[in-house]
Amino acid sequence: MRVKQNPTIETAEAYFNQIFSEQSDFQSKELLMGGALFKLFYFESLVDLNLVQDFILKPLLLRPQDGIRQVVSILDYAETDHWEEAVQALLYGKVVLYQNGESKLYLLGVDLKKERSINIPINERVLRGANEAFIENLDTNINLMRKLINSTEFVVKTYTIGRLSRTKVAVMYIKSAATTAIVTELERRLASIDIDYVEAPGFVDELIREKKFSLFPQLLITERPDRARSYLMEGKVVIGTAGSPDVIIMPVTFWSFLQSPDDYQVSWLIGTFFRLLRICCLFVTIGLPALYVAVSAFNPQLLPINFVNTLQSSLKYVTFPPVLEALSMMFMLEILREATIRLASPVGQTIGVVGGIVIGTVVVQANLVSNTIVIVTALTGLASFVLPSYEMSSAVRLLSYPALLLSALFGLFGLAFFFMMLCIHLCQMTTMGLPYFTPPFSLTDTKDTLFRVPIWRLLKRPIETISSNRTRLRNPRSWKRP
Template identity: 75%
Template structure:
């Protein structure tokens, strides 16, 4: 630990530390007969702030103490050169006056950020239209405005030896399970990595099942959604440089919940929730079911449907399993093409490509008409899920289901769903069962269906919140 020395020794230390940095500046000034040095990166500071809040006040009151003259809220003092060097890299200007054995760390960093915009991946028909951005302070500001309570706690960490990425953990002290918060603190504190590029890094470093396809943390770009999970006793992680926040711990059912469910009537919310869960099974099992029925178990279908199915595959070149694989792969290619291209071009490619490919492959007898319908329904079912991570996992799971069905028929598909169920039951997130069956009435109110708000008096029990009561007398007006 190097202590602050003379001006010359301090400047020599910084010059050696930043000798290869072309944007490092050491400026010498004479104010009121005293020599003053400023050290900073000119690409990180705001010159107008330096001029208005540092230099002009010093020129007016050159003999007063620095802390009485400089009018900057982000103001700290240190006598350690290592701390000052770190502060320079974070965009602060370091001020040193001759004759003083103290360094002044002044927050004059240049803030360049995009404005708060509407969510792009979690759009809703009703509700707020604010989304997180890449600036962590702005994200925390959004959350503070939504939760004006002294129990709303923000704990910050610095992760990454080189990147020094700022990470914030948010929770509500009076509701959250503190055992989970301490476990999260232990896992974050144990991360030793050069840099953190995105929340996905943290997801992989703190998750329990490293090789599971199923997402174990929920990503969101919506502050209102983060608030709703905080109110259930969960924690939210936000990282500097990313517009996505992580919600944990979550269960399997959390990935089928959407903010739209709570901005419409509970009848509609329940119907849409049930539809998403049905689409989970359709995405995984429909192509596999088509192959098994077509090749192994046609007796499971009505005779008229079997005749129609058989007539559609009579002149098809490839067996059903290759039909299904080729069409699902074609859907993935079209999907990737529409994402990577510019928005207007991507939409055109998606529509035109789907129509052209579907028409050509049927007319060429490469696939059957029924398989085109199955592939289209499978693709639409995967897009209905609110979570991109769950949607991607389900699409990948359809491939092993298809292989097993092509080898063992319907028995292979049933076996695959049994393996998935066993795997889900074995998973935990932060010590909480990932697949908590909604057997109790209180837990089922916001899993398989969305119960009326006035009936959800208790918080979900999966995270064991310290305060279970959410509503006390919601309809006291009714006598």
């Protein structure tokens, strides 16, 4: 609704009081300066009163005859003739200044800045690399990214999602590296979200993902600006939201969740070893308890005779069958994990260590489970912690339960059937129209999936990006003499 021609102070005050009559922190101040009547509207909990005093009131008192645009020295300055825009400006922490008789409102940005300082990453600690992490302020996060990417090719587009929360969302990408079709599709999906409020990044993940019921994460979440920059350089898109210290990276493949920033800070041989270790730990997390049940209950002849004798002796006085052993210990591991996360840090560490030792010792001495399943469960838990992505680690831990049940019913055939169905599911998945489980067997793709080849061999961007500019390195070792 537009502001009518030559309205009065009473008209403006009546309009805002009608909307904010129940708000205790909504304030309006009437000022008479140089014969002109002004009215200030603001939320005292959202504005910096010192800025209002220094950059709005004092200049108006000193130069009351000049126009507001010439007097007020604030960069965040706007004018509007719509009441709705003024209401939104008030909710974002701006002061609305109205001069009696004018048909426009002045929106002055003097919002109060309250945010925590930039700290070290908490959930993605690495041995080398930058020690900066995103915070809850979106403008600060964009500032961190712009300091890392000093290029005109770096594009930031902002959107507002949520009917009630009006959450600010930023889409960031490198124009020359990102695929235009992917950026357009992402913007279409974000624009189609119609929801009251957005709790990011979880809400955004579920609202734009393609496979709604898949356990596997389809968007990569990180709190590290340097990691976000590395994916931007590969042609990915980064999504940041106000109120969240994490950003979303897309589109990504299955192999992206097995990569760590540490891989690129050490020798390529060491990085390759760590990456292969993570792949092995993924299979251990999913299949080791199931393999224990299949071998001990169905196919003990596959093991060496000495190992079979040891296994049978440990199971001789155990009360429960192997499948119940494995399920009970895996549930106990999940309980300890959740207790360690939810409690305070010192108490959580104590419960994790003492609880594991006490429970493991007591259940074995009581002949409820065998020594072997305690070792299997401990190895499974340790292997899940090796995976650098919390979302992927949680997914593979849950997948170990159906694998365990199929092994308990059909032995090794059930375990093989489970992995076959898992591969089929991964091959059917897509993210933003791109294959999720891109086979890493071509010469180009395997350089940065199963292995981490030397940096000077990574001449091309990943093929799933489908960028018009796939060249990443040009003559990287030109210093070397022929």
